[in-house]
Amino acid sequence: MLFKAALLNLIADGSVTLAFRHWRRPTVRAGGTLRTAIGVLLIEAVEAVRAEDLTEDDARRSGFVSRDALLKSVVPRGEGALYRIAFSRLGDDPREALRLEDCLDDIDLADLTASLARLDRDRPWTAAVLRLIGQRDGTTAVEIAAAIRLEKPVVKRRIRQLKELGLTESLSSGYRLSPRGRAALPSLPKRVSSEEDD
Known part of the structure; x- marks a missing residue:
């Protein structure tokens, strides 16, 4: 579930606490969490609703100026149902703090x-991707995909795995190494940090 940048600001200050989506089946569930650019959201409720039952309060709480504006945004597109998703900001994304941890000891480096190595189990790729991202802030998935001869969706999934380790971060276009990634890369074993691309 994605949000536009302007809406994220309203979510961050608590003004927006609802979203409406037309789905074949929900992509979030009550009690789950959703990571966004402004932190982690707690999904409080997910329920199917009818467009005719939406209210002015629904519109206000979802960031629209009126019920009519909300109704225009939820016009069905194909099969499925309209869902009302209630949420609140739970806190900061824990990966943000992890990315800033750049004082790494031997235990940290061994864990990384x-x-x-687990990510490289089927085919080594982490070293090549970390090196490419480290060469220039803003390196894109398209550039990485061409360099390591993998499809862009596969590259994006793999970079998300590096992000989970706190090693990379997304920019408005492309990626860069986080402080943790920059600190770790030179200290990682040669097998990880300087293997040749396949």
Whole structure:
């Protein structure tokens, strides 16, 4: 479930606490969480609703100026149902703090090395991707895909795995190494940090 940047600001200050989506089946569930650019959201409720039952309060709480504006935004597109999603901001994304941890000891480096080795189990790729991202802030998934000869969707999934380890972060276009990633890369074993691309 994605939100536009302007709406994220309203979510951050608590003005927006609802969203409406037309889905074949919900992509979030009550009690689950959703990571966004402004932190982690707690999904409080997900319920199917009828467009004719939407209210002015629904519109206000979802960031629209009127019920009519909300109704225009939820016109069905194909099969499925309209869902009302209630949420609140739970807190900061824990990956943000992890990315800033750039004082790494031997235990941290051993843990990172083991994690990267698991990711490399079927085909080594972590070293090549970390090197490419480290060469220039804003390196894109398209550039990485061409360099390591993988499809862009596969590259994006793999970069998300590096992000989970706190090693990379997304920019408005492309990626860069986080402070943790910059600190870790030179210290990682040669097998991880300087293997040749396949």
